[in-house]
Amino acid sequence: xxxxxxxxxxxxxxxxxxxxxxxxxxxxxxxxxxxxxxxxxxxxxxxxxxxxxxxxxxxxxxxxxxxxxxxxxxxxxxxxxxxxxxxxxxxxxxxxxxxxxxxxxxxxxxxxxxxxxxxxxxxxxxxxxxxxxxxxxxxxxxxxxxxxxxx
Amino acid sequence: xxxxxxxxxxxxxxxxxxxxxxxxxxxxxxxxxxxxxxxxxxxxxxxxxxxxxxxxxxxxxxxxxxxxxxxxxxxxxxxxxxxxxxxxxxxxxxxxxxxxxxxxxxxxxxxxxxxxxxxxxxxxxxxxxxxxxxxxxxxxxxxxxxxxxxx
DNA sequence: CCTTGACCTTAAGTTAGGTTTAGAAATTAC
DNA sequence: GTAATTTCTAAACCTAACTTAAGGTCAAGG
Numbered sequence: 001x002x003x004x005x006x007x008x009x010x011x012x013x014x015x016x017x018x019x020x021x022x023x024x025x026x027x028x029x030x031x032x033x034x035x036x037x038x039x040x041x042x043x044x045x046x047x048x049x050x051x052x053x054x055x056x057x058x059x060x061x062x063x064x065x066x067x068x069x070x071x072x073x074x075x076x077x078x079x080x081x082x083x084x085x086x087x088x089x090x091x092x093x094x095x096x097x098x099x100x101x102x103x104x105x106x107x108x109x110x111x112x113x114x115x116x117x118x119x120x121x122x123x124x125x126x127x128x129x130x131x132x133x134x135x136x137x138x139x140x141x142x143x144x145x146x147x148x149x150x151x
Numbered sequence: 152x153x154x155x156x157x158x159x160x161x162x163x164x165x166x167x168x169x170x171x172x173x174x175x176x177x178x179x180x181x182x183x184x185x186x187x188x189x190x191x192x193x194x195x196x197x198x199x200x201x202x203x204x205x206x207x208x209x210x211x212x213x214x215x216x217x218x219x220x221x222x223x224x225x226x227x228x229x230x231x232x233x234x235x236x237x238x239x240x241x242x243x244x245x246x247x248x249x250x251x252x253x254x255x256x257x258x259x260x261x262x263x264x265x266x267x268x269x270x271x272x273x274x275x276x277x278x279x280x281x282x283x284x285x286x287x288x289x290x291x292x293x294x295x296x297x298x299x300x301x302x
Numbered sequence: 303c304c305t306t307g308a309c310c311t312t313a314a315g316t317t318a319g320g321t322t323t324a325g326a327a328a329t330t331a332c
Numbered sequence: 333g334t335a336a337t338t339t340c341t342a343a344a345c346c347t348a349a350c351t352t353a354a355g356g357t358c359a360a361g362g
Contacts, residue, residue: 039328097259108248
């Protein structure tokens with residue numbers, strides 16, 4: 001198989017460390033779009049190695065697959081992305097990450113000041129942050145330490 | 152219902168902001184242990200408000216329910232936990248959180264230095280951290296930017 | 303007493319992010 | 333030219349953390 005024919009899904013899997021099934025799944029989620037060879041098998045560009053690596057990094061940063069798809073849509077569609085292109089779309093990751101770090105640091109500092117001091121009764125306590133919780137899991141509002149709306 | 156009879160599950164749900172179904176689920180997972188009134192309904196202590204609040208906070212910190220159960224097992228079983236007891240078991244959360252923050256800061260700094268500079272080819276790059284990925288989701292090792300073992 | 307709302311249990315459904323399985327077709331290796 | 337790999341699709345299965353549904357009981361108000 002000549003280089004110009006592209007990578008098979010197995011080759012891409014070996015290069016990225018992802019499972020073949022995961023790569024197919026990402027395709028189903030719109031994160032990557034291979035073409036097909038005459039036999040119907042998927043073929044990938046070398047640039048897709050970097051694309052999938054970016055997906056993996058973004059996942060570590062806590063983005064969901066739809067969010068990553070959104071970020072990737074910022075890449076040029078008509079040509080192979082350049083380092084500058086990657087740098088450009090990484091800006092979004094950067095601010096996402098800054099936010100997460102800020103949140104965690106705030107939580108940590110208030111773990112000391114709040115659980116530590118034994119107050120644990122809110123909403124004056126900054127551990128009270130329904131938005132963070134709502135995003136992180138499940139559905140509906142939650143309140144901490146006994147300060148539900150009804151009192 | 153007198154105060155000494157304890158809280159119903161609905162009352163506890165209102166005080167914590169959790170869904171009734173979630174509280175029953177936590178019980179099934181061994182995170183909380185109500186007693187039953189003569190009619191078979193669950194009754195909770197006021198201290199359980201704090202217990203569930205702790206569960207919610209620990210979840211924000213990224214602990215799984217089994218992990219939280221483990222942490223909670225550090226509380227005294229024979230009496231209502233004091234602020235000091237809560238402070239004590241919060242130490243584990245603290246180090247967990249410190250680790251997460253360190254990881255994210257490392258990732259952020261290398262996002263600048265690595266995606267930013269356009270190198271994106273590893274393993275010299277510190278974004279390469281299979282352990283973090285392996286923990287955060289799914290199964291098996293993954294490699295970034297085309298540096299799988301086979302080369 | 304009767305109704306309404308809260309509660310009970312068990313089982314099945316939900317979402318995210320994948321993996322596994324099965325049977326068939328394409329490719330590669332010898 | 334075979335045999336062994338790889339790949340294909342579709343559908344089922346998996347875990348975590350819950351929610352929803354179905355059918356029945358308990359408790360509080362008038």
